[in-house]
Amino acid sequence: MYQVQLSACTSIRPSVMLKPRMVQQSREVVQKEQRRVDHRTRVPRNENLEKLRNGYLFPEIAMREAEHLQKYPNFKLINLGIGDTTEPIPDIITSSMVEQAQALSTLEGYRGYGPEHGNKALRKAIADVVYKGLKVKDTEVFVSDGAQCDISRLQLLLGSNVTIAVQDPSFPAYIYSGVIIGQAGEFQEETGKYWNIEYMKCGPQNNLFPNLLTTSRTDVIFFCSPNNPTGHAASRNQLEQLVEFARKNGSIIIYDSAYAAYISDDNSPRSIFEIPGAREVAIEVSSFSKFAGFTGVRLGWTVVPEELLFANGFPVIKDFNRIVYTCFNGASSIAQAGGLACLSPEGLMAIRQVIDYYKENAKILIDTFELLGLKAYGGKNAPYIWVHFPGSRSWDVFDEILEKTHVVTVPGRGFGPGGEEYVRVSAFGHREIILEASKRLKNLYR
Known part of the structure; x- marks a missing residue:
């Protein structure tokens, strides 16, 4: 590269002759650049990332x-x-964020780090408004920067030694995060599937719901309702089957309810916790993105019930609390002010x-x-x-x-x-x- 530049330079200005010392310096620069390009660390690439297709x-x-x-x-x-x-975004919501942002410019209103798991007022509003009558406690609500980020944190919580099932079709993040953390096994070109993932077929022949009679047992079941991409909202009867299936197999359901606000069918629950027994087998992930237009604001939450236990009897909520403390410094106070406004009667x-x-x-x-x-x-x-x-x-x-x-x-x-x-x-x-x-x-x- 440098030799080409030098020859071009001399052709433009032939009266400028390169001295032997300058030529030697140029060669040294080229050699140093080549060494820099060729240098590799001794750190191996994460082999799981190589499995992504x-x-x-x-x-x-x-x-x-x-x-x-x-x-x-x-x-x-x-x-x-x-x-x-x-x-x-409706003005009643953005005005709350503006007010919070302006307060940060005053001595009285400035706040630094907030609680990693979210402001208490917002956690309580989510529990009282979104989960009204479902016995969800504000201490079980973890406010975050979005559902997709929480999916990755939950994968970190679960680790690489669990088996997972996903709806087929399903949102790609469930599969890709599973691949990266080491749950997926090798990719099978002939089927388009990963070896260790259970793909639950959700086609019209099954009313866009998996046939649980033919579904193998896994440790974790990722389930989204209303589903992305099919738009199907599981019925109460279908979710009762899913919860019973998880209880029978000792599995944990990661339930993605990001589109629950769009449900207008009285027969389709907006939360997995409407189903009896779900608190012992399910975690629910949700978001302000699609129902409040917060795709650029970034705000979501995860509910981990106190009753949910690992095989050794240890509460899942305690480990997730540790994950949050370790990996997250809390959602933006400005975004949380907007979230609180969303859940007011006027905001809703x-x-x-x-x-x-x-x-x-x-x-x-x-x-x-x-x-x-x-x-x-x-x-x-x-x-x-x-x-x-x-x-x-x-x-x-x-x-x-x-x-x-x-x-x-x-x-x-x-x-x-x-x-x-x-x-x-x-x-x-x-x-x-x-x-x-x-x-x-x-x-x-x-």
């Missing part, structure tokens, strides 16, 4: 999206892919209007796919629509929709082998964008 789903989609924009710079791209909220009313807006978007998209003769699931209790394209590869469908309509979706295969032949479509978006996407899809598939 392909890129993470959403960065791969972003790369294809960028390539498409470069190819079609004059077309307006519509993104119905990644599940990011789009509508402004304002948030409900935004959720209803997204659900109306979902109805528009469901009606569109049904008009086109395509079977669509979800959308009623969740902001996602799971669309079936029989006999097609999901990445091929993704590419066709992107190429011909300039609409971004998510290929179902990215959520596991059970997602083949499907794409996930997000209802997050401004109304005019949703209507335009509907128009483009009708033009493509009519």
